[in-house]
Each structure stands twice: as structure tokens, then as C-alpha cells.
Amino acid sequence: MAFLLRAAVSQLSRTTSGAQPAAALRCMAAAPFAQRMGSVRGIADEAKDTKEEFLAKWNEVAPSTLDPPSFASEFLEKSADPPADGAPVPSKLTFSFYLPHEKPYSSAEVDMVLVPAITGDFGVMPGHVPTAAQLRPGVLTVQEDEGTSKKFFVSSGFAFVHSDSTADVCAVEAFPVEDLDAATVEAGLADYTAKLASATSGGDDYEAAAAQIGVEVYSAMNAAITDNK
């Protein structure tokens, strides 16, 4: 799968000493968690769930000794009441950043987030219009407050901005841009460019696609390093 390949490629370019700054970052990000949790919909979401009908059918066909199972939606973080239509826009954005192996941000209050979408970068501030974006390999910048901003290289994923000034980013792999190793990136880029050339001339579609992804990710990492200098 494409997003997995991108993640693997980006992970390979991390420096071995990257563990320390990453750990420090985790400590900082863990500090203040907002009281307000999760994100909220304007429309009642019960209307689109079929849990009630499921339970009714369950009681019909399942053995009476078997309790019905729980549902994934029962384990979401508790969401606050939807804000009234005329409510003022909050001053901070509630940002959550989900990775399979950690949560760098979990309902943290930040000023702005710069998201690298396929169609281009866009900045998310409180009051942003609801957006669903697919991410390209690139740099995600989180501006926590005046002066503190953190940059993460994201392999790929999705970003959602909801109507109540909450933003969720789900990515397969992400780490601080400082962890990128320039030498490995250069080598990888050269390697995949060669592979792409040979695959396109050879006519193997799968290999060509994989090589294309490799070139894409390594170029993005290269750009991220150059921008960060």
C-alpha cells in the first residue's frame, strides 16, 4: 500500500541519534492537555448509526446467554456539547495528531497548524471551514504559541478540520524534521531515481509506481532538510 511504503522510506532516513530529540519533544507535547475533548458534529450523529437496529436483530437471532458486543464508537473520547451557532470562535485550535505508535498531540491547544495536503499547503486556525484533506509526504508545522513551533516530517495520511475548531491529523509515520539525515536522503534519492528510470524503461508498472513513491518521498525529505537549514 502506498502510504506504508512512504512511511517505511521516511523512517529509513532518520538518524540514529534522532531518538533523543524525539523523546524531548514527546515530553513537551505531553504537557498541557485541554479539558475539552474530541471533536463534535452539528448534526445529531445518532441518526446515521444503525446500532439500535443491530441490537434489535441481535436479540432476535443470537443465543440468549450471549451478551451483545460493544461498538467501536462507544470508546471515543467524550465530546463536548456542540457550540451554539452564534458562539464566538475559540482563541485556540484543539489539535490531535495520531500515529500508530504514539500521539504527539492529543487535544492540545495550539495557535495554528500548517498541513501539507496533496493540493498544496494550508494553514488551520480556529474557525477554519470544515475540511478533509489527504496529505502528501511533507512537513507539518505546529505553532503552539508565539515563538514555539514544531516541524514534523509526515509520510502521508489524512487531516480533518471540524466545525468546532478541532483538527485531527492521522499519519502512518511522522517524526521531527531535525531527525532527518541528509546523507541517507541524498543516497536514497539517487537510488530511487535510478530505479524509476530502469522500471519505466523495463515496463513493470508496480516497480515503476513503487520507485515513483520512493522518489516522491525522498524529494520531500530533501526539501524539508533544505527548508530547515
Added chain:
Amino acid sequence: MALRNLSTVMRGPLGLQQAGLLAPASACAAQTVGAPHLSKGGPSTQVRNASQLETQQKMKSVGNIMKITKAMKMVAAARMKGAQRKVEACRGMVDPSIKLFGDNPLVEGKSVTVPITSDKGLCGGVNSQVNRVVKALQDVRADGAEAPRLCIVGDKGRSVLTRGMPESVDFVADQATKQAVTFATASAIAEEILKTDSAASRIVFNKFKSAIAFQPTVATVPSPETIESKPELVEKFDEYELEGPDRSEFLTDLQEFNLASTIYWGMLENGCSEQASRVQAMENSSKNAEEMLSALTIKYNKTRQAGITTELIEIISGAVALEG
């Protein structure tokens, strides 16, 4: 040995309350097992020795089992701690999509059930819970929908479900937990499931609530076609500005990603539940083994003491007979 013990007894004024008789079972064991001596002669002593031997062997095997279950419990407890950390780190990845598309476990059309079970046994009731829910889930579907296909993860699910409903099984992914579960593992499984081209996938696993509580849970991941067919979901999704490829490609990519994330989440939760359940199961085993061992020890000592008493009586009555 018997003669030696007897002489200790005869010397002391307290008779039976001699140190020799109160020697620990292990000391006696060493002496009894040594040789099948016929020194005392008579079949009666041999019978006594044989039953002692049998009890001793039982004690030894129960003791070994207790050691093994105690070790397994400690290993499972350590693994559970690690698994718990991983689970807490991964929770939340599927939340945005559930908030966006809701939770629709009652599927219409062709669906796939993905039971997540363990590969190894001795883990209590976690696997049987999942298997029972999966069997019931075969019938919980909208009227007119066909029976769900099964894509089983884990050996324990395979052994039960392929016996019960072999024609519904599409594939089995076992030994998935042989190495640490990563997002790549979940993606590989998701890729196989996507080949079945179904309207929704229902992943069944045990949610880790605490070290003693696990809740069978069903997480549903609809396909892009299912989402587009529901007007209220379309209306909700229309509110969002799309930054990316066109709508259908976006939804396809998103749902592929969600399927992999949900399977990853389910595998981690089930893995943690499995370890916690194994801790409990091994704890119960150790306790039972301990009780058995103490019962056997009492039995052994009773037999041993009865044997010695009988010997004493024989000798004393013999001595009295000689005098008289």
C-alpha cells in the same frame, strides 16, 4: 531405611515424636526411592512403598506444573505491560473517521467478518468470546443480505471456525503475532480483505478495559460505495471541503487507511487482552496446583506415618509374643 528409622524410634522415650519420623517429605523421598528394598520383607511393606511412590510422582509432576504456570504468569504480566503501553499509544487513530461516518454495524449487502484471535492457547476465555460473537454475527445482518465471509486472524479462531462454518472462510492469517504487530502487519491483512470487495468489514476483538476486564467489540469499516449510498453520511461529508484527489479516490484511500488502522487497533487491543487473560488463567492454574500439592502432601504423610505405625505394631506384638 525402615530399620534405621525404627531404631531411632525405639531409642527415644517419646516414641513416635522422634525427629526421624518428622523428617520432611523430600528426605523420606530420597530414602524411599533409593532402592526397592525388600529388607523388611513381606508384601505389605512393598505395597506401602508403592503407593508412596505413586503419590510422590504425582507431587513431583504437580510441582513442576506449578513452576511452569508461575513462570508463564510472570512472562504474561511483563508482556501485558508492554502491550498496554502500545495500546494506549494507538488509541484514537480511528476516532476522526468514526466521528465523520458514524458506526453502522448492521451491514447490508456483502460483508466480511474479521475475528481477531490469538495464536497461542492457555489464555483463558478471550478466544471463545470472540468466536461466539462471530458465530452470532453470521445472522445479524439486514434482511436479504448474504452471509458474511470470514477472514480469520489467529490460529485459535481458525480451529473453531473452520470446523463450524468452513464454507464461509475466505482466508486465515495465522502467526501474525509471531513478531511484534506493526502497522505493516495490519496493512497486509487489510490488503487481503480488500480483495473480497465487500460493502463493510466488521472486525471483532476483545477491547482491553483493565487487567481483569475485556469486552468483545465490533468495529465496522464501511466501503466507499456504502458511504455514498447513505444520504445522511453524504450530507455530512459534503460539509467538508476536500483537499486532495477527487471524491471517489479520496474515499477509497481513506477507507483503505481506516481498515488498516482499525485492524491494527483491534490486534493491539486483543493482544493486550490475551496477555491479561493469560495472567489470570495461569494464576488460577498455580493456585489449583498449589491446593493439589498440599492435598497430596497430606496424603503422602498420612500414608507414610500409617506405614511406620503398622511396622511398630508388628514389631511390638512380635516382641510381646516372644516374651510371653
